[in-house]
Amino acid sequence: MDIVAVLADSFRTAFGPIAAAYALAAVGLNLHFGYTGLLNFGHVAFMMTGAYGVAVTVDQGGPLWLGFIVGVVGAVVLGLLFGLPTLRLRVEYLAIVTIAAGEVLRTLLRSGGESSLTRGVFGIQRFADDFFAANPFDRGSYGWGRFAYSERGLWVLVIGWSLVALVTLVVVQLARSPWGRVLRAIREDEDAARSLGKNVFVYKLQSLVIGGVLGALAGMLLAIDRQSVNPDTFLPVLTFAVFAIVILGGPGSRLGPVVGAIVYWFVIQFTDRFLREAIAVGWIPESVIDSTDVGAVRFVLVGAMLMGLIIWRPQGLLGRREEVLLDAD
């Protein structure tokens, strides 16, 4: 068993571009769920909007920067579509609408043929050439030993984590402002906020739209990293992976979503690599788990880990325990 390779690989994934994209999405969902108390079960719809905004725009001959704008504007429109009819109602209605809308959007994107705008199930590829053409890093491998990224991976990673740092700063600043205080008041009791003269509906809509735009940025990053979009990478389970990250990090905490994303991807990659190695060297007999089962088993382990977390550390990695205990009343 090459434990160094397993660990190096796990860290590579934990700090890689995909983890950065998930962190971005989680910062947005934390604004919804952690700060405002909104149950957005369709975060994947925002990610799809961002990814397809870029892919379709470039595929239709537009420049990459226009694709970014299309993705962001699309997310704003989607946030308004979700929010305007539901945010005056109880929280459950947003949950119902968003979980359905995510699937509606995915079905819509995959419904056309190869010649349609979204190219249906075939998806769109190679739309981010301009992004990689702007890569300032020379060809080569960057890192230490086995913990290394290609120049291409490094470029996405630098942009991705810079974006994570930027949006985290903005969201933390907002959360510390009186604006964020109103959001927390709404999370605690929206009738109380209303009775004190706060326009609850507008704040919830602002939160939904801003968090949704962050979801769209995450979708763009995923799409660019893969140079490919396909409707079936945006299954509802993606939303719940982001929820897992938010809960892992601690809902309502400042750095929780970022730390959560890193830990989540470390665990996913570590269990995968470790199980494969263990099977290869015969520690785990093939009759118990063979290498084709590993993909499923790692999620079982992630589930078990989340259960353990909820039992022993319900506030998440960076949350405040006292706040969770107050819920016991």
Next chain:
Amino acid sequence: MPTEQSGHSSPPPPSPPPPPPSAIPILRIERLRKQFGGIVAVDVERLDVARGTITALVGPNGAGKTTLFNLVCGFDRPQSGSWFFDGRDVSGRPAHRIARSGMIRTFQLTKALSKMSVLDNMLVAGAAQRGEHLLSGLVPPTWRSQERALVDRAAVMLERFELDRMASEYAGTLSGGQRKLLELARALMAEPSMLLLDEPTAGVNPVLVQSILTHVLALRDDGMTILFVEHNMDVVMSISGRVVCMAEGRVIADGSPDAVAADEAVIDAYLGRRREA
């Protein structure tokens, strides 16, 4: 002072001397009606509340007292009726706008914002905060001085309500009585001209009840108008200048505490009789 706002539908009394501004009711309710299905929850023909007074709203459970609060504060919509606050028609306005116009309510079941500190509970109530706008929230210099003034005012208020030692604690750790005090103090942070208190002493120990009553009386002396729902008749009799009794959605008695307590209809509907000889 909006003295020339007498155009509201009420016909003037026979020989009206021009009323001094303080005689114009701060709250006027006209033909307010709310039905839930076939049940009439509120059917109030006319109710005025005079400025700077303490008015108690009493009546049996289900009389429509809380529904009346909900309607007047915009938390629920009536089938018909109109109401005027400070001379302005606020009928059908959303709750946050009615609150901003200076009428702040509290709740029967206190709504302490549990996972926020006591101080944050107070600060969030501050009216017209620049930092509550999304874009200025991002630029602290635009709201920092206002925030400092707000913190100072909250500190004074917390001291007045003997909650100053709890300022940095989570509101969820307060006792029931302290939550009632916090809710009252928080309502005051919004600088209202009228308070609607829904059972301010329910579930509060006798010492804190006295403290709350002292605060309410002091507020009235400062010019605040208070309308409160209460079941504790001792409280009602000791602080209110006027008592309104509701039953089945209607006002069945309205007058001085002693007169209402002696009213036959009130005794039948609410207070009950002593053992009769």
